[in-house]
Amino acid sequence: MFTLKVDQEIELQLFQLHHSEELYHLVDSNRNHLREWLPWVDSMSSPSQYHSIIPTWLKQFMNNNGFNAGIRYKGTLVGSIGFHQIDWNSRQTSIGYYLASGYEGKGIMTRSVQALLNYAFLDLNLNRVEIRCGIGNSKSRAIPERLGFIQEGIIRDGEFLYDHYHDLAVYGMLARDWEN
Amino acid sequence: MFTLKVDQEIELQLFQLHHSEELYHLVDSNRNHLREWLPWVDSMSSPSQYHSIIPTWLKQFMNNNGFNAGIRYKGTLVGSIGFHQIDWNSRQTSIGYYLASGYEGKGIMTRSVQALLNYAFLDLNLNRVEIRCGIGNSKSRAIPERLGFIQEGIIRDGEFLYDHYHDLAVYGMLARDWEN
Amino acid sequence: MFTLKVDQEIELQLFQLHHSEELYHLVDSNRNHLREWLPWVDSMSSPSQYHSIIPTWLKQFMNNNGFNAGIRYKGTLVGSIGFHQIDWNSRQTSIGYYLASGYEGKGIMTRSVQALLNYAFLDLNLNRVEIRCGIGNSKSRAIPERLGFIQEGIIRDGEFLYDHYHDLAVYGMLARDWEN
């Protein structure tokens, strides 16, 4: 119920325990789509796992160290987005996200990331936001590119995906660039 | 930033650490007004106290055991509202609230409580919501009375206020009554 | 072994781990009797559950926040009594209790509650003690009534019992009344 409003169509809603079933259903009905680029999909086998995962997300929020929110498009849960953690010394964070198949191409993720950039730079006064995408994940990479992030490097073997490592493209946005 | 929208004018916003200054200012500029019915007002002497209090509120939220939210009226922080705790066995909670002087008489609290009743009964499937008010606090008592709560009793010496005990009126609303 | 002596016949004994079997036996041999008014009876299915429950009771005692004690009548464990929690700001607590069938009508519970009122008002300097009873539980309600508690209200649907809610009568005793 606690949401960050993006626009008339989209809200980002903090996950609470009573969303466990709905969230599991989102993942379970998008397994093939999501596991191509997300390493944790196969490990999710029942809604009850979210009964212990969601409190760890809320604990992170409690410690001012990031959050996980559901993306609601016209009320339907269609994806997830959040800050992985926050480095308050260097005032930076990184954003992670995924979207159900069938909801791509509507600008949902671009608008959501945009809202989080405003939250990061204007509310939290952070200086830098990072996004990392699998080098072959062109749909995901389109988000930071469209929003004006700069690609800063390629982390070789940056992530393990079930049976192989893949490289990650690192994108960065700085407060001074966002404000312009 | 994470809010429960009440209507076009009012939002209930989960308190986060970066609201400490703003929240302290609200309390500090309403001391005389608030201390008449709230026992903790005198103990608040600096914004930094909220650096430890706000995480305990978020921990409560994390444990699915209630929350504390700021009431924003046209963007301005004008009060606080929340669930003290949630009894999941008997599916009940109680609501606490306060409002800055100068914002009374606009229906802000009635509308906020109404939104939380919807949240409690429709989202969380609770069966009962309770409100306790100082017996002499007619402005506070008007809220549950206006919304159709039933007065169920008077708890003698239910709360200590700086130098005296006072009695508390107990009001209850049940799911089956709210839905009608 | 650590007991609060009530009189020549009755002692209230803090539960320790080595009482697990004995306590389970008390509950198990009184299931039909106890489950009429206690919501947790069906969930107790083995003595080992008390290996985790008793430490939480002792933790409560450690935090100066109430306790759970066995009622020993001429040495035999015949019931349980305790303070649910203690509100040190408003200096109040509430008492819960149950008794094995076959031991009613001897004044065991009245004398035990009396001893806890002395403990609450004289040792701990509390100001108020509350007892809540199911509205239809006439044997339980007789205890506070006999001791001069005042009935202060009826909490509608105050507790869930397996398949239905029932109302709770709230009784209060204040220090100034007890001393007289």
Place this chain on the structure above:
Amino acid sequence: MFTLKVDQEIELQLFQLHHSEELYHLVDSNRNHLREWLPWVDSMSSPSQYHSIIPTWLKQFMNNNGFNAGIRYKGTLVGSIGFHQIDWNSRQTSIGYYLASGYEGKGIMTRSVQALLNYAFLDLNLNRVEIRCGIGNSKSRAIPERLGFIQEGIIRDGEFLYDHYHDLAVYGMLARDWEN
């Protein structure tokens, strides 16, 4: 209030937070007497220290790992006694104690230790209880000797007392000897 009754004159009472002042007074008015053989006396400088120490004692009790109790003689707090910790694998514990000056020579400590031996061997089914005394502390050594403990050794430099190490005599009592 929770006590282990020794006899008509003596009770051993679990320390709770509200005993802090009384316990500090006992120590403070016996400093010269107690510091001769107890290493922690000089570190106690205010009653408030017991606000954090007593919960650690109760936590020990909660974990079934020993306890600390006040010795009440005709109602007055005159000393302390307890089990340091309990080794449940080898079913053994050790007893520590001290007595205010002016109360020696009445058999208070001998009777208290006797009661704890019954508690250890009969209630907790332990197999061995140990007492360690400073080798020059003849009053303390008289207790286990009077009760039939066997001296099993001398631990050289077993304890540090402010400015010097001293040797400790180790006494042991076994269940099979106590029962005879």
Place this chain on the structure above:
Amino acid sequence: MFTLKVDQEIELQLFQLHHSEELYHLVDSNRNHLREWLPWVDSMSSPSQYHSIIPTWLKQFMNNNGFNAGIRYKGTLVGSIGFHQIDWNSRQTSIGYYLASGYEGKGIMTRSVQALLNYAFLDLNLNRVEIRCGIGNSKSRAIPERLGFIQEGIIRDGEFLYDHYHDLAVYGMLARDWEN
């Protein structure tokens, strides 16, 4: 990988999680040999148990309260040695150890204990180190005797071994004796 070097043949290596398999193999292939004097051997039934035990050892090390290390002889894990806990007030600790069969008679344990005595007295500035051995365990008792420890007593029924208690010989070494 983090080791305390004893000499050209022997290193004492802090156990880390990735040693679980190797350590289990050591115990499992020496069951008959080890269980004669060690009470925990029968309880070890799979390498995964060490996934929770090794962190408790490292936590002990973290708290400056002792450690557990593997004894590597020419690179092979042949035994274990450590400090059970450290009493910083009285600056003393005790050493425990065991060795695989087939590696006795090479002076491995004598040299390892010697290195730990240097660590205790020279690096940590302790005053006393204790070793306890089963009274009938002549191979184990030979270690402190060879190194000049003094036997200070016999703890009757000091340890439970599966189906019987046995007595423990207590040996002590003081800093002032070691330095000579």
Place this chain on the structure above:
Amino acid sequence: MFTLKVDQEIELQLFQLHHSEELYHLVDSNRNHLREWLPWVDSMSSPSQYHSIIPTWLKQFMNNNGFNAGIRYKGTLVGSIGFHQIDWNSRQTSIGYYLASGYEGKGIMTRSVQALLNYAFLDLNLNRVEIRCGIGNSKSRAIPERLGFIQEGIIRDGEFLYDHYHDLAVYGMLARDWEN
């Protein structure tokens, strides 16, 4: 005392509490030198701060999540090195280090990092090790470059240094490259 031996001159020693003074002295006598590239130098104002910092490092080691070690050159503490954290899913870590002025130019850090690469790839079976250096810190950058790391990107404003952000060069080494 627990060390990872690099060669005849260099050992990496896990920091324990009793190294607090020595470590503070290292930092304090190299303030100007170290603060040019390390953000935490100004916050260190007394040896006692290490009494809480060193346990957090040991906790990290306990959780198999990295470590902090002192670099001893011919016995003298001349620097620090460690793994920041370990991502066991993707089997990667990053190395941080610093060296006292006066000890540069001897290959101390190159040899130390080399030893940690062996530890990471051969003992822990990691797949990737990362080093990040301030873009203007040519001495630090020379270490990964000399060892054959590949520069993979420049993280803009990657770290805050007292009064300004600076960019970080990211270097990566993969297991398959190290083994060749």
